[in-house]
Amino acid sequence: MDIVLGLxxxxxxxxxxIDLISEGYHMTARFNGGANAGHSIERNGKRITLKSLPSGIFMKGVQNVIGTGTVLDPVSLRKEILNLKQFDETIEPExxxxxxxxAHLVLPTHRLLDCFMEDNPxxxxxxxxxxxxxxxYSNKILRQNLRVGDIDAPDFRNKVEQILERDYRLLAGGDMVLPSLEEISSEFxxxxxxxxxxxxxxxxxxLNTALSEGKKILAEGSEAVMLDIDHGTYPYVTxxxxxxxxxxxxxGVSPKxxxxxxGIAKAYCTRVGNGMFPTEIFDSVGEEIRQKGNEFGSNTGRPRRIGWLDLPALRYAIMITGTTQVILTKADVLSGMESVAVCTHYELEDGNLARTSGTLPENARPVLKQMKGWEGDITAIQGSSNLPEELKAFLSFLNDELGVPITYLSTGPGRDEILKLNSK
Incomplete structure (x- = not known):
């Protein structure tokens, strides 16, 4: 089993x-998260965002799995599948x-409780x-939730209604304007x-039977390492x-x-929501990158925060995950800039330098290395030897600093706009 992660x-x-390489696998499987993250894919000049569906859903003959570690919102999944069929009527997810x-179910009141907590001081x-x-997820841990397998139980409807009514009693104590219980129940x-x-x-x-038969599985991660519940920038994590x-x-697959x-990483950094972000860019350069890179949430439309590439955090993510290959994206967005910056270390309050860090201390000063930018449109470049020399130098520097090979370079948003740099 191979794994794709955000770093x-x-x-x-x-x-x-994943869309690019999934045709080489028999199965693709989502292992975490839910409809809170979106994987955007461009095909035939059109763009679609997948929220709960594995990105291999477009490949004929590939089996797609929504795994046990996910949380599934039936309402969101229904909308996603209907939208997918409009996008490409040849796809048959059934x-x-x-x-x-x-896999645990996301109930309608979970969304309402989420909004309540976000708006409550x-x-x-x-x-x-x-x-x-x-x-x-919290109700899963509290052992108060329902799972996909429960939907066939004769008392499933009663159990759901009991939970919804309980949550409504809790929410009724606040100032939140609530939709009718009947409305959200009917949709659910x-x-x-x-x-x-x-x-x-x-x-x-x-999955384990498939592996024993010699079949290839691609595990697909949602979110990214710096948002991990244990190893990310807590509490601003997934x-x-x-x-x-x-x-x-x-x-449910052995590490063996x-x-x-x-590991997928951008040539710069972005972040949505609150939390530590040492290399954040606050001036017009950040806005230029945001607009050129279309850095707005694929799920929410929120503008993403922009920062320079953060090597201490990236080294940490590679260490935690055991990444064997790095795929670098969005280098095309930085084309045309006179110079680009990379954070190589953090300078801490005591004067020491941190080369690798997952905590991203708020008072740490990012030590930036300025590198010469590259000119020209790189989206049409066919071979890595034809890349601008400045971009080659940027990639070589990152290879040396990370200790893990960069094997692919995305040169544009299109599905085919990606270069294989070297083989392992």
Missing amino acids: QWGDEGKGKF NSLMISKK DYTTIGTTRNGIAQA FEAIDFLKKFTRTETELV SSSTTAAGACVGL KVGEIF
Whole structure:
């Protein structure tokens, strides 16, 4: 089993890379997160964002799995699949998608509770997508939630209604304007009926059987390492494990069966929501990168915060995940800049330098290395030997600093605008 992960704060271009390589796999599997993250893919001049569906859904003959470690919002999934069919009517997810019976459900009131906590001054404001992901995971840990496998139980509807009524009593104590309970219940159960069209099974058995038969599986991570619930910049993190180890837990596959670990990183950094961001750019240069790179949340539309490439954080992410290959994206966005900066170290308050760090101390000063920028449109370049010399120097510097080979370079948003730099 190979794994694809984001090495920064998400939005690195994982969907594009998975779409590119997934035809070489028999199965693609999502192992964490829910509809709080979006993987954007461009095909035939059109763009679509996948939220819960694995990015291999476009490949004929590839089986797609929503794994046990995810949380599934039936309402969101129904909308996503209907949108997918409008985008490409040849795709038949009913025949190529299976869902873990053990994946937990996101209930309608989880979204409402998420909004309540984000807007209430008694709670820490995280800057969530307000999709109820943390509430679903927290109820999973509290053993108060329902799973996909429960939808066939005769008392499922009663259990859902009991939870919704309980949550409404809690929410009624605040000043929040609530939709009618009948309205959200009706939409939810309609989505549950839609969900019953898809195979629901013990996906860990399916995946391990496939591996024993010599089939290739690609595990797809949501979010990114610096948002990991344990190893990210807590409390401004997601609610699941985003690392390679999280892939094993979320899919029920032994670490012994992991092969390549592809880590995706941008040539600069972005972040959505609150939290530490030492290399953030506040001037017009940051806005230029945001506009040129279309740095707005694929799920929420929120403008992303922009920063220079952060090597201490990137080294940390590579260390935590055991990344074997780095895929660098968005280098084309920096084309035309007179110079680009890279943070090589943090200078701490005591005067020491931190070369690798996952805590991103707020008072640390990023030590920036200025490098000469590159000119020209690199999207049409066919071979790595034809890249601008300044970009070659940038890549060589990163290879030396990270100690892991950069094997692919994305040169534009299109599916085919990516170069294979060297083979392992």
